[in-house]
Amino acid sequence: MARTSKTAAVPPTFNIALVGQSGRLGYEAVLFVASLRAKSPDFAGRILVAEPQPGPLWTKDPRMPGDLHDTLNAMGAEIVPFDSAHFGEAYPYGNKIEMLTALPKGAPFVFFDSDTLVTGDLGAVPFDFAYPSASLRREGTWPQLELYGPGYTDIWKSLYDKFGLDFASSLDLSEPDEYWKRYLYFNAGFFFGPCPHEFGVRFLDYALAIRDDPPAPLVCQSLDPWLDQVALPLVIHSFGGGRDSAVHDHIDGDVTCHYRLLPLLYARESQAVIDTLEEVAAPNKIKKVLKGYDPIKRMVFQGRGEKVRALFDQNDMPRREQAIRNRIKSNGFWMR
Known part of the structure; x- marks a missing residue:
């Protein structure tokens, strides 16, 4: 809560x-x-x-x-x-x-x-x-557990102990032990x-x-x-x-979007996010500057972003980001 x-x-x-x-x-x-x-x-x-x-x-x-x-x-x-x-x-x-x-x-x-x-x-x-x-x-990108190596609790507790912090109060007890x-x-x-x-x-x-x-x-x-x-x-x-x-x-929700890279934005974000991007990039004084960066020029102004979006059903997206990246790359649309 x-x-x-x-x-x-x-x-x-x-x-x-x-x-x-x-x-x-x-x-x-x-x-x-x-x-x-x-x-x-x-x-x-x-x-x-x-x-x-x-x-x-x-x-x-x-x-x-x-x-x-x-x-x-x-x-x-x-x-x-x-x-x-x-x-x-x-x-x-x-x-x-x-x-x-x-x-x-x-x-x-x-x-x-x-x-x-x-x-x-x-x-x-x-x-x-x-x-x-x-x-x-x-x-759950970090830590990546090794076979027979320390678990999540040992790794994170060692860091809290290093800085004299209370480890137990940082835990979300609604989640199971050894789940990231x-x-x-x-x-x-x-x-x-x-x-x-x-x-x-x-x-x-x-x-x-x-x-x-x-x-x-x-x-x-x-x-x-x-x-x-x-x-x-x-x-x-x-x-x-x-x-x-x-x-x-609100943050990472209805007020902001951390899109990471433009191909990922077009692949998985809402239409409202795409509309915001294209709206704020459109004024000539902004557009002229943004065209100096090739991924923005191609994705936003030359339509490559819409081609990326057409590769996905936004109601049935791959669960892992790597799968999204791989599909974009295999179709030759990846840029960063």
Whole structure:
């Protein structure tokens, strides 16, 4: 049952943060901000597009080109530069960890992956910033158990013990023992909290400690690309948050869609999501910029997305994402 409280109303303002950089993420950031302005026009907070800066952990300049800067600024977004001190090109998912301390200190924040569309009114979402949470639109991707190896309980408990956290209170006792949903696990496609600096410092500390000195039960487990999603539930639990948030009735639902990649969007998302995408991409000043990225040009403007959609019965979709990807690829329509 989702947590509710008298303090769960949206505060007067909160900041939205996402990452924008060269390549796909910069163009997705344009789509995100355009959809926010179209579907949540009364949003009064700041839109902060965090941009990694050149440095030794990047072989190429990670900054967005000038036309994307101009387009984002014209829609009222702010470009927030940050330095990559620990992850960079070797683990770009670390951007969402390192960018947090570049955001305004002490201001409630909601982070979204750039491959997200706003499809409804964010003002209707009952964020309770005293109870952080994150996306529950996930599969049991980590850990991957090995024959005769540690189970879910041993692996997750070793992490809670490493950071002095109470493991038992994190469990969903309505799920069976040794089933992945019993253990606190999120997709890092969105998360929120009361202060990005406090959240970011702890997120970084936990992620580095897990990467550099993992507990023994993790010996057979891959942390690439899962490191952020391994550390995130520990961070949220440490701040008194969890899975039981009323936001999950809206985020990854009627108010936002984390589509991941455009072929997946056309394959499995609702017609309302497709309509939002095509509506916000249509104005000439936006369209001209988005055509600079080939997957958007082909999927949205040249009709490849509709060909992808025709491959599937949206009322009878494959249960696993990999099966969706394989069908798209076998028909020659995959792009990223």
